[in-house]
Structure formats: structure tokens, C-alpha cells
Amino acid sequence: ALIEYFIGKSFLTIFVITNQDYNVFNKSKKEDFEIQLKSLYNSINKYERVSIEKKSKALYDLIAQPIAKTLSRKISSLKIIPHKELAYLSFDCLINKDNQYLIHDYNVSYHYSALFSKLHNHRQKDVPKNIVIFAPIYDNQVAHKLPPLRKSESEANAINSIFNTTEKNTVKVALRAEASKAQFQKSTQNYDIIHLATHTIVKKEAINFS
Numbered sequence: 073a074l075i076e077y078f079i080g081k082s083f084l085t086i087f088v089i090t091n092q093d094y095n096v097f098n099k100s101k102k103e104d105f106e107i108q109l110k111s112l113y114n115s116i117n118k119y120e121r122v123s124i125e126k127k128s129k130a131l132y133d134l135i136a137q138p139i140a141k142t143l144s145r146k147i148s149s150l151k152i153i154p155h156k157e158l159a160y161l162s163f164d165c166l167i168n169k170d171n172q173y174l175i176h177d178y179n180v181s182y183h184y185s186a187l188f189s190k191l192h193n194h195r196q197k198d199v200p201k202n203i204v205i206f207a208p209i210y211d212n213q214v215a216h217k218l219p220p221l222r223k224s225e226s227e228a229n230a231i232n233s234i235f236n237t238t239e240k241n242t243v244k245v246a247l248r249a250e251a252s253k254a255q256f257q258k259s260t261q262n263y264d265i266i267h268l269a270t271h272t273i274v275k276k277e278a279i280n281f282s
Contacts, residue, residue, distance in 0.1 A: 073143055076153040076186060077135075079105075084134065088142055089186075097138040105134075109157045116165065119219050125167055132166040136174055149179040151189060160274060203235055204244045204259045206251040207269040224269035231267060 078085040079101070086097040102108075108131060115123040135158075139150070152163050164175035174180060183189040207228040211220040228245050236243045244263075246255055251270075259266055 073147050074151050074186060075139055077155045077158050079156045086138055088139055090147060095142050099134055106157050109161060113160060128165050128167040132168055136166050152180060152182045153185060201265055202242045202263045203265040204246065204263040205231055205267045205269065206246050206256060208251040209248050218271045227269045
């Protein structure tokens with residue numbers, strides 16, 4: 073299913089498109105909607121688990137509940153096209169009334185627009201790829217006061233196992249100290265796909281330094 077959002081002045085509009093159906097939902101947007109989003113971002117950055125769960129449930133009712141009610145049980149994947157502040161939100165962390173994360177019910181991916189998504193789907197799938205995967209993990213150091221990403225090593229190895237099944241593809245996995253800034257800069261010229269299993273720091277006031 074393709075899910076596209078539009079944040080208006082007083083409404084949140086959600087477009088839901090599947091192979092069989094098309095729906096549009098207009099949800100009344102509270103004045104503190106952007107504050108709610110920012111509050112959740114901050115809780116995630118500080119890894120405040122109890123606070124994350126509470127805020128994720130509140131946002132689920134507005135952002136994801138209309139989708140879940142509409143979609144057939146046969147739908148297993150969501151392609152999210154966010155708008156404005158929603159582009160900073162990880163939809164995976166939204167929690168429903170049964171205390172289930174959205175990622176438990178659907179495979180969640182993101183795109184910039186419906187048009188780009190269509191063009192991406194029509195790309196040739198079996199083209200040989202050179203892939204590098206960076207996973208600093210942060211288990212032996214504290215960088216920018218960010219917590220370790222212990223599961224990122226499993227993520228990197230899983231991606232390696234998926235793409236390393238044909239001689240056409242070249243896959244390199246850089247973990248811990250090997251996942252350095254210098255190695256990343258070298259990789260931009262040598263690889264078609266660069267996967268970063270790491271933290272993201274967004275500086276809205278200076279986006280080029282994010």
C-alpha cells in the first residue's frame with residue numbers, strides 16, 4: 073500500500089492507495105501536533121522508553137489508525153510518503169491499542185513522492201551492484217552521547233547475506249572502527265549503494281551539517 077500525507081493548517085490529509093482501492097482521510101489536526109512530534113523525537117533521542125510508548129500511542133491514533141482500519145489483512149508492506157515534520161518521524165515506532173509496533177504488522181519503507189516511487193519500481197532489478205554497509209555500532213565508545221546500536225551488526229550481516237548470493241554483486245561490510253569517516257568518503261566513488269546502519273543527527277538550522 074502507498075500512504076501519502078499532507079499537513080495542512082488545520083487538517084492532516086492521508087491518501088491510501090492499494091491495487092484494489094483508493095481512500096482519502098481528513099483528520100482534524102490539533103494545534104499542538106508539531107509539538108507532539110518534536111516531543112517524540114526528543115524522547116527517542118534520549119531513549120526515554122516509557123515516554124516514547126505513551127507519545128507513540130497518541131500519534132498512532134491520528135497518523136496510522138485510519139490506515140490500519142482500511143487495509144486488508146493481505147497487505148504486508150507500507151510505502152510512506154511523509155510531508156513536512158512527518159519526514160523526521162520513524163513510523164515503525166508507532167504503537168497501536170494492543171501495544172504492537174507498526175513494524176510488527178507491516179514492512180515499512182519511505183519515498184519522496186508517488187512519481188519517484190513509480191520510477192523506482194520500474195528500474196531494472198537484476199543490475200549488478202557494488203554495495204558497502206557501514207555499522208559503527210558504538211558499543212565501545214560514547215559518541216555524541218548516543219546509545220550503542222547493538223542490532224546494527226545483525227542488520228549489516230543480514231543485508232550482506234541477501235545481496236551476496238550472486239557473483240554479480242560485490243558487498244563490503246565495515247563494522248566498528250572500520251566504519252570511519254575516511255572509509256565512507258572513499259566509498260562514495262567506488263560503490264553504487266551505501267547503506268548506513270547508524271544514528272542520524274538532524275540540525276534543522278543548518279541542514280547541510282546534519
